[in-house]
Amino acid sequence: MKARDIMFSSPEVLTPDDTLSAAAKMMNDLDVGALPIVGDKSGMRLVGIVTDRDIVMRHVAEGHTEDCPVRHAMTPRTSELEFVTVRPEDTTDYVMDLMTNHQIRRVPVVSPEDQLVGIIALADVAREIGPRSPADVVRVLQAISEPSKDRTPAPAG
16 A cells, blocks of 8 residues: 555645744644645645644743744754655555654655645554554554653653
């Protein structure tokens, strides 16, 4: 099975200049936890992603204003190590391996020209692959849910 077979095609997007309050409202309205960020909506070249956690940790917790642009909280697409994407023709096994290895719940799908064509969420993996291979989905979910290796626990008390 290929990434194109399980991806959500044509997801809603924002640009780096849109506000984080608009991003939060869109996430709420769409019932999603992440939105792809494109350079402009006509070209659809993927430049980043913003998650609900990004908004909390990089916006709310730091006391930014409502009109703060998305660019201040998004994860930019600067290198493959910082930002994982897949191609439509990549296998779902590859997608699950990336999710597992990078502990991520969502993977944007881009064309060879780096245009956003879809997004794959953990829920898509569970829905499409789970009935045939539940053990694979459990493996991915467990790996994603593990505490990050570089996090140290807070002191007790």
